[in-house]
Amino acid sequence: MEVQSKRIRARIQRSDEIDVVVLVEKIKEITGYEFRNPNLLRQAFTAHSYLEDDKNETDSYERLEYLGDSVIGYFVAFHHYSTYPDLSVGKLTKLRSANVDGEKLARAALKHGLHRFLNHNKPMLEAQIKQFEEAIVQYPIHSFGLVDTPKALADIVESLVGAVHLDSNSVDRTFQVIDKLLEPMVTPSTLSSNPVSMLFELCQKHKLSIEVLSRSWPKTGVFEYVVGGDVIGRAEYRSKRLVAKSRAAADAYDKLVAKLEAQNRQEQTNIDKTHSEAAQSGDEEQNGEEPTCASKEITSGEPNREEQIENDKDDNIKSEVQSGDVQTNNSSYYSVHSSAPRTKKVADVVNRIWTWLVS
Incomplete structure (x- = not known):
């Protein structure tokens, strides 16, 4: 009886499923590619949660997602290698990571409205997508770990690319679709480091000790950073550990930079004060010397x-x-x-x- 009710619910959900012919046309408008196998495209937009219990994961987008992840990684690596011949391996790696991570792909899905075609049974997903859409306004290019990204958004970009690669059987055609989906890409000029990396590099540069306090996160959702013996960064976010960690690091980094700048200004003020006092002392010594004949005549009348x-x-x-x-x-x-x-x-x-x- 319970299994039957689930199947009925699944059929009701499928009644709202977009027609596959319409789906082919919509994806053609977005990517410029027309699928020859509509069923492959429908699979690319079918989450495992949407399937009935008697279906296996081969009917969901998970295998296409696996393939698309590798294809996107190869395209981005090749594109960066060709575009930036003077960029070091370390910077190429950071640049590739920023263009293939979950947030970047989720942004692409949201930009092109791919989430509208996703068949799923996740009640909270719509609210998560809405929250993500509002959060990225503050970070036009990339938040580098500060925003909680719905994984399903990134998944459908990867599964779509995997489906295009299989359906077209063409690397060039697949690369054209990827290039269109990921535009605009993160470039060396817009690339930034993850707040955690930035904080550790800053502490290393100034020879400051750093400690992460995260044991209480499972219960409180709180992450803290201790720099030089003082708690300098803190963030609370229960939904995802990585986001809490990145936000605490960003808070610590901003406060540490402000502290170091204040110290530098104070040191410069002290230096300027010392120079001013030395110059004033020299003027007083000069004024204490024997006045010239003209000054005698004018000032003393002698x-x-x-x-x-x-x-x-x-x-x-x-x-x-x-x-x-x-x-x-x-x-x-x-x-x-x-x-x-x-x-x-x-x-x-x-x-x-x-x-x-x-x-």
């Missing part, structure tokens, strides 16, 4: 060197005149005293006065 010499001459003459050695006369500049013993001395004084007057 006579300059030439004026000081002239003043000294005036003082000497004034002293000598006051002592009686020299006296003034209206008929001449100076009149020598009549005392004979002092004649030579007076003559010397007169000569000095004359020299001063004419100078």
Whole structure:
């Protein structure tokens, strides 16, 4: 009775199944390829959950998915090898991974609406697809592990490619379909690393210890990263362990980068302050030196060197005149005293006065 009810439910589900002729036309519009064997195409869009209990997995898309996975991997590897001749093996590997992983293929399925043709019996799948569609808006090219991807979306891209390869029996024709489905592909300029890899590389560069706290994830859904003894990254996501791990790593990476940048700014501030203090100290030492003649004249009002010499001459003459050695006369500049013993001395004084007057 129970088996019969399942078969009835299966027949009811199949009543909504898209007609295979319509399916051929729709896939032709999307890929440019027209299937010669419609049943092969229908198999490519039939999930195992959709089959009755007396059916085996050979009637689902699982074997086509297996084949398509290998064909896509080969195409992407060959395409990158030919397009980027100077790219190292390590970067080629990362680039290939970004273009064949579950998220990239799921994006292709969503972009071309392939999920509309999927026959399945997964009540939660529609909600998961909707959540995925909303999440990738934040990441136009790839989230690199931060978004939970419905596996069924990636599966039908691989199974479709596998079906095209079998039906066409042509590598070139299959490659054309893959190229159209995966456009736009992740390129070296848009390639980014997984947050986990980025975090570990950053810690290694700055010689920081790192520890992953994940034992509580099965119960709490929490992932944490401890860097340099401090919990710096945390994320909670119960549905998928890898997503929780990637989100915690992204959180830790962003916070660590901000912390290191703040440290660098503080160090630069200290350096600038030291330089400023040294320059200020040098200016003060320079200001403490003997001022120039011009500054003496302007700032202190004191006579300059030439004026000081002239003043000294005036003082000497004034002293000598006051002592009686020299006296003034209206008929001449100076009149020598009549005392004979002092004649030579007076003559010397007169000569000095004359020299001063004419100078």
